[in-house]
Amino acid sequence: MSACLLGKKVRYDGNALTVADEVVARWRSEGRIVSVCPEVEAGMSIPRKPAEISRGNGQHVLSGEAEVIEKGGHNVTHEFLAGAELALDLCRKFDINVAVLAEFSPSCGSTMIYDGSFSGNKIPGMGVTAALLREHGVRVFSQHQMVEADNTLTGKSV
Template sequence: MTAKILVSACLLGDRVRYDGADNSVSNDWLQRWKEEGRLVPVCPEVSGGLPIPRPPSEIQGGNGEDVLSQQASIVDIHGRDVTREFLVGAEQALATAQKYGCRFALLAARSPSCGNEQIYDGTFSGALIPGAGATAALLKQNGIQVFNQAQIVALAEQLKD
């Protein structure tokens, strides 16, 4: 059976970002996987109940793993705590990945939900720190390999195995 890939909906052109825009990526591999019916789109922030557009949010006090263990929180730029919405979205993304048997995810870099290697540091200054967003961290904890849009070739290599 063709392996399914969980993918950030914004990478496929869905205008679900906080600012109502997308992160559309033009890539031959992505197009091929789309035609093969492999892609399972999710937007954790929208499925967690947040609107489009919405104020930007960042993790404060740690990274996505810390959010999952209740050691850090996620707040929007106005100071509203949106941790619960992010956690609901993360759980729904994991449930979708498990429903479709996804062993791989292709998620948007640097998002407090979807970032796989770097996130913003919680000061809304544009500064980055190492770490994953809440959804990416939960997927990783459940054995799903998470790639970002700059790592599509590496994901394609994994899919050959």
């Protein structure tokens, strides 16, 4: 689960995006949660400049067709790829097949990301980590899909 969703102040702006949800509370009590912030795991600072995917989405970054650029122009594609690999390593280590990641993030967005213009516009697409995890069979959900994630995890029909 994205660390920011668990109340950790790891977002680019130094804040959290805490999800207060009964599913999260139950998962915590059951010891089901592994926390990750791909950018921080890759060595990026808190706070850091906002970053967006330029000319595509996470799948395009993985294939080398797009880049992750910080506001101001610095290319941080390498860091985002490294963070995605570290998240995938955690999934393998802990046999994780369901992930809940922060929507709109250039790492963690699962259905929508910012368009790369730093204007607040959102487009359909996945972030780099979400795309890599899905590529390796992990079911990725946003914080707005906690019930669906829980049903997938527990094997209940949706």
